[in-house]
Structure formats: C-alpha cells, structure tokens
Amino acid sequence: MREESTLIKQILDFAQEESSVRAVALNGSRVNPNVIRDIMQDYDVTFFIRNFEDISYKTNPNWIKRFGELIIFQQNDFKDGSYVFLMQFKEGVRIDLSFKNVMKVDEVIKEDSLTKILLDKDNIIPALPLPNDYTYYVKKPAQKEYDTLMNEAWWIQTYIAKAIWRDELPLAKYMFDVILIDCIRTILSWYIGINYDWNINVGKCGKWFKRFLPESIYNEFITLYPTIDYDEMWHTLFEADKFIRKIGSVVAEKLGYTYPMNDDMNVTEYLKTVQALPQNAAEFCPTKELNEIYVENVEKLFE
Template identity: 25%
Template sequence: MRSTTEMTDLILETAQKLPEVKAVAMSGSRANKSIPKDNFQDFDITYIVDDIDPFIKNRQWLDKLGKRLIMQTPDEMGLRANKAEEKFTFLMLFEDGNRIDLTLCSTSGIHPWLANEPVLKVLSDPYHLLTDVPDVSEKVYQIFPATQTAFAECCNEFWWVSTYVVKGLVRGELLYASDHLYTICQKELLRLLSWEAVLQKGPLNPGKNYKYLFNFLPLKQAPFEKLLNFSSINLCWQSLLATQDFFHSEAQNFAQAAGFDYMNTVAENIMDYTQEHYKAAQS
C-alpha cells in the first residue's frame, strides 16, 4: 500500500503536469489533525480548474493515480446528477487499498465550495486563489448541549417510531421493522447518548454516524452493541425491548441531570403497548 507521503506527492505531481489545475486542497479527516489516522481514510482532494469539462470528457489523466478497482461518478448518476457544472467528483478505490475522492471545482465555484468545506488544508496555490480559506475548524461537526425542545423531540420521535417497529414485527415484516429500529429509534438513542457525553465533557465531535461516541462513553459501548442483532423476528423483538429499556433509563437520568422534563408516562405506556403485542405474538 502506498504511504500517505507517496499518495500526497502523486496527487501534487499529477496536478503539476496538468497546467489547467490552478490549486490543490485536501479536506475531510486527513485534513483534521484531531482525527486518528488509519489506512482506510480517504484522500479527499479538490483540483481547482478554470473549466471542468475537458477533465470529464477525457479521463485518461486519472490513470496516472494508479490502477483502480472501481470508480464512481455520483454527479452524473441518475437523480444525483449535478447540474451546476461547477463541481464534478471521481470516487476511486485503487488496487493497493488507497482511495481518492477527487473533486474538480471551477474557479467560478470556489466560494460555494469553500462554504461547505469547514476543514481544509491547502496543498498548492500558486495563483493565490485560496487566500480566503478560513482557519481549520471542526466546530461544524461538534455536538452542543441539548435544549428542552430538542430533547423532547428526540424522545417523542423514539417512542412514536417504536410503534412502527411493533407493527412491522407483528406483521412479520423483518426488513420494515429492523430498518425503523436501527435507522430511527437507535439513532435517537445515539443522539441522546451524545448529549449525555456533552453534559459530562462539553461540546465534542462524535464523528460521522457517531463513530467516535464511545471514546467519550466507553461504558455504554457494550450495552449498545448488544442491541444490534436483528437477524430474525424474535431477535428483533428482543432488540426493540432492550432498546426501549436502554433509552428510557438514559432519558430519565439525562432529564434529571439537565433539569429537563421527560415524557415518563408516554414512555411507560409505549413500553406496555410493546410488551402486550410481544406477548400476543409469542402465544
């Protein structure tokens, strides 16, 4: 596998051999010094060019970056097609395991692009196009203390969607039930846990999909991971019941610590509702 230095040098050398490239920047986790480094981190790279069309029409220049296992161009795929004509991205996984997400950005589109890149490292800028790049900051990714309103909405969403999971399980619709359980209910549980971490440690960055959350709450990791088996109707029932118990306990503790009101009666009613349908399904 090519090293970080080798890849960075190759990215810059490729740009230097293309006179149309006016600047090169890196964003994402590799531009953020606070993110732990590993071999699966993408190289999120942007080439600033006057006109992106020639690079799209003739793509042989991409071959200089290495032999690819697979490539995706989301800006020209179906409903995701980008009509702005100011950006175009090549997502590339190479045979040695490195991945480059290479975006072409037109000089006319620099300011909108910068507005969506809070963490950025300039690698090359001979034409001084990126002098307005703000200081690197990950504040945009940070979780801040919850408000009473946000907490109430989180709890309402959790308990409301729990009834969808029950409905799916009673009907024997495992895909429907497990999808609602994980993508909504358990995500609300993670949201609640992130607020708990903030209450203890102040504003923090839990990472995309909460991937760093348990660095801040290590004792919560094992209990949460036990919830993630949805491979049968019965196991999905068990996960739902355990998820409700976990959420209810955490919400009560968090509300007390934060001085918030909690919909305790609603929660207990939905837990009773779930138990009633679970017992009926077992008979």
C-alpha cells in the first residue's frame, strides 16, 4: 500500500497538470487530529475546477487509471452540479474525489471544518484555521426535535409488534434494526453531547460510542440488536424500551424537557397485548391476566 505522502504527491501532480483544476483540498479523517490512524482510512479529496460545465471527467473516466488498479468505483452527482468518484483500489487505497465549482470555493470550505488546502494555483482561498471537527459536533436538540424523535422511537414499535405477530420477519427486522436503532443512536448522541458540553463528534452512525459512553451503557446498547428468533426479538424490544426510558429520561431532565411518559406507558401496554395475542386472534383484546399484570407493574417502568 502506498504511503500517504506518495499518494498525495500523485494527486497534486495530476492536479498541477490539469489546467481546469485550480485548487485541491483534503478533508475528512486524514486531517482530523482526533482520529486514530489505520490502513482503512479514505482519502477525501476535493478538486475545485473552472469551466464547470465541462463534464469530461465524468464522460471519460480513463484518468482514474493513473491512480492505480480499481476493484470498483461509483460516481454520484449532486443537485448543485458537483459530483464525486468513490474509488476502491486493489492495493487497499480508497480515494473519494469530488469535483466542485471553483467559483463556490469560499462557500464550500466553510461547510467543513475538517479541511486542509493542498493546492491553490490562483491564491484565492483565505487562510484556514487548523482542521478540527467542530462542524461534526453533536447538536443540542430543540424541544420540538426531542419530542419528534421520542415520538418516533415509540411509534415505530407498533410496526415491529405487528410484523412479529404477522410473521413478517423482513419488515420487523428493518423497523427494529434500522429505524428504531437509529432513534436510539440519536438519543445516545444527545446523552454524550450533554456530558461533553456539546463539543464532541461521535462519528458516523455513532461509530465512536465506545469511546465516549460508560462501559455499562455501551454494553447495554450493543445487546439491542436482535436475532431472527421472534421470542428473542420480543425480549430485546422490551429491553430497548427500558433503555430508551433510561437514557431518554436523563436527556429530558438535563435539557429541561418533558419525557413522553404517556407514550411510553401506552405503547408498552400495546406491545404486551400484541405479544399475548394468539396467531389466529379474531379481535384485538387484551387478556384479563395481561391487564392485571400491567396495572400491577406499570409503576415499575420508571424505577
């Protein structure tokens, strides 16, 4: 695998030879002082080009061969006309190379605090502060954002319950593994944000949770990914409820918001009802025993 200095030189040599490329920036983990270096790090590079209407880089991508032998690449377009090549090379190097309009360079570089200018042919880019990840910090939610997220966290569980009851595993897994877990990740991000005074980047999809959460909470979180066994899914769903209740209540208290206790109680009752329904049930009706158990234990939900 090529060393970073070698690859950066190749990128800059190419940019110097291309008259349309006026500036080059390096973004992402390669310039983030808080990231632990490893061999899987991408090179996030931006070429700022003039004659932006010229799309020859897209129509004739033979230029990629200069950077190595590809395994696969993907080319994506953005609404503003910019585009990116995501390139995975056989030796392990990955380059995500974006092409953006040089006329918008001032606007673009302000969007990402993890930016280091490698080349500026026309001296048009003002001096930048040292790269840092403040634009990626967890943002403190407003009351409405908190309420909306918590509502989603409880609402989506009704889908999970119905999908389990109907034996619709793909739907149950998607709603649990993707939608519900994403809600929980957001709540955890806020929890971490509070503890770090909102000066913290938890990484894409919470990939750095292990660094910033107490070990006990992190271990609780990672047990919330269920298997394909329905009994285990029900068990994990109720464990997820406890976790949402615990972390969501702390976040609400710290922010001065109100935890949605009624949603919690009502959905928990609904889940228990669906769990107890026979597969051939002709009507939706909680059993007497279930109601008695629920009433007896409802206070324990918030212990």
